[in-house]
Amino acid sequence: MTNVLEPHVYDKSVFINCPFDSAYEPLFHALIFAVHHMNLVPRSALDPSDTGQPRFDKILALIESCKYSIHDISRTEVDPNHGLPRFNVPFELGLDLGCKRYGKRPHKQKTTLILDVERYRYRTFISDIAGFDIEEHNGSVAKVITLVRNWLRHASDSIPFEAPSGATIYTRYQGFQLDLPKTCYDMNWDVENLPFADFSWAAYDWIKNNPL
Amino acid sequence: MKTSTTRKTKQSETPRLITERELKKLTLNVYWFPEGWVVIDHNDRIKSTHRTQAEAAESGRVLARERAGRLIVRGKNGLIRKREYYWTGPVRFEPLKLLPPHFPPQNGTRKAIEKAVKAAIRARAEGMRQNN
Numbered sequence: 001m002t003n004v005l006e007p008h009v010y011d012k013s014v015f016i017n018c019p020f021d022s023a024y025e026p027l028f029h030a031l032i033f034a035v036h037h038m039n040l041v042p043r044s045a046l047d048p049s050d051t052g053q054p055r056f057d058k059i060l061a062l063i064e065s066c067k068y069s070i071h072d073i074s075r076t077e078v079d080p081n082h083g084l085p086r087f088n089v090p091f092e093l094g095l096d097l098g099c100k101r102y103g104k105r106p107h108k109q110k111t112t113l114i115l116d117v118e119r120y121r122y123r124t125f126i127s128d129i130a131g132f133d134i135e136e137h138n139g140s141v142a143k144v145i146t147l148v149r150n151w152l153r154h155a156s157d158s159i160p161f162e163a164p165s166g167a168t169i170y171t172r173y174q175g176f177q178l179d180l181p182k183t184c185y186d187m188n189w190d191v192e193n194l195p196f197a198d199f200s201w202a203a204y205d206w207i208k209n210n211p212l
Numbered sequence: 213m214k215t216s217t218t219r220k221t222k223q224s225e226t227p228r229l230i231t232e233r234e235l236k237k238l239t240l241n242v243y244w245f246p247e248g249w250v251v252i253d254h255n256d257r258i259k260s261t262h263r264t265q266a267e268a269a270e271s272g273r274v275l276a277r278e279r280a281g282r283l284i285v286r287g288k289n290g291l292i293r294k295r296e297y298y299w300t301g302p303v304r305f306e307p308l309k310l311l312p313p314h315f316p317p318q319n320g321t322r323k324a325i326e327k328a329v330k331a332a333i334r335a336r337a338e339g340m341r342q343n344n
Contacts, residue, residue, distance in 0.1 A: 012311055041311050048318050101246065105256045108245050111290035133289060154291040157239065157284050158232065160308060179332035186328035187320050197318040198325070205329040208310050 010106060011158065015066035016044045017092045018115075019075040030141045030173060031070060032196070033203045034148040037169045038159055040068065045092075046196035059092060064107065068155055069096050070148065072115040074139075076125050090126055097129075111155040115147065142170045164212060176206045227302040235305065238281030242268045244288045251275065269294070 014035045018028055035042040043062050045055070053061070063069070071093040078085050093114065100110040114129070116122055119136040122129060135151075137143045146166025153163055164172075183202055184191040194202075230238070237254045242265065244250075249268035251259040259275060262268040269285050276283040277298045285294040317325055 009314060013314070036310075039308050039311055041314055043314070048315050105252075105258075109241070109243055109252075109256075109290065151291075157241075157292065157295075158236075158308070160305070175336075179329070179336055182332035182335055183325075183328045186331060187325065189319060195318045197313065197315055198320065200313045200315075201317040201322065201325050202329060204310065204312055205326045206333070209326070209330050210333050 010065055010067050011156075012040050013043050013066040013068070014040050014152075015062055015069040015096070016042050017069060017089055017096070018044075018072035019086070019089060020046065021075070024072075024075065026141055027072070027137070027139070027144050029199060030144050031148060032200055033173050033176060033207075034145045034169055035070075035152070036200070036203045036207055037172070038149060038152045038156070038163060040152065040156065042200060044196055048195070048197045060095065063092070063096050063099050064103070067106070067109065068111050068113075068152070070113045070115065071096065072137075073122060073126065074115065074117045074137075093129075113148070113151045113155075115144070141173070142166070145170045145173060168212070172207075172210070172212075175210070176203065179206060225302060227304040228299075229306060230303050231306045232308065235282075238279060240272045240276050240279075240281065240283050242272050242283070242285045243290070244286070273298075 016028070016031050016035070018024060018031065020028070032042045043066055045059055045062065047058075047062065071089060073089055073093065075089065076085055093112075096110070096112060099107050100112070101108075103110075112132075114122075114132055114134045115137055116134055117136060117139055119134060122134055135147045137147060146169075149163070149166040149169055153159055180202065181191050183189075183206075184194070187198075189198060239254055240259070241252050242249060243252060244265070245258075245261075247261055249262045249265050251262075251268050251272040253259055260268070260271045262271060265285065265287075269283070272283045272285070273296065276296065280298055280300045282298065283294075283296040284292055285296075287293050312322075316322070
């Protein structure tokens, strides 16, 4: 299990806490690409490591091993199948904020980015986080990439000054999306149903082999 | 007669290469912790605790000057507000290597994915060349 005692892992990891439904997938993929482009490593509850662990333990271990975290609280709608909203994202956001407050010394240096579709919508359903800087993305991929780029540029001290702009990363992301179907065809992958780990490796290899 | 005590940078002087690990060791951070504004070093040791951010930054500045390193001042939200450098001569930084994911791929090997990605990039580049 990864833990906070590995600084080279802790300082470079970004925990992505977001909905995993198919409608959110374009934004999730954009988040993964943007984090890789900023020379950090995205982690998520879909991470294939330690599959034998209970899910709650896995999430705690992930939160403890990532200095940076991105939470998207945009899915508050009632699930049409069950008639209930999903609480996983706000629950994990609470765990992350608790870890920052009550954790060990490295955990007190954690930095969090909270995203939503509208800036002040959270006040009606999670008013306890009033005072935090919540960024709005309006469901736009380009906006998400720019927000993540700008936030990481000011959150991580290991990002070089010449980090590309959000617009540049978005243009490159479009190029990556054009190449992804051929990569999937060569790998016998289903492009519509790509696991987090495989997408992450494909994004990493594309950025590495297609330098700016 | 010597008019200035400042050491002039020679034109032929080679800038010192600072590796990522060395840079981390030379860095001091000012953070807001529940106990107040603190100056912490690369080992997360608290060097001093202060009532205000300005006091913490001043204390960190003295330490950064002593070790000829850098000081990073962060706001309450953890974002960087100021970066200050106290190198004693010209420096250059080691270029950063892209970090691979910490976990293995699920369906395929690392080599096979890299090969497929390279082939896709090459195919698109060739297609663009032919269109032009």
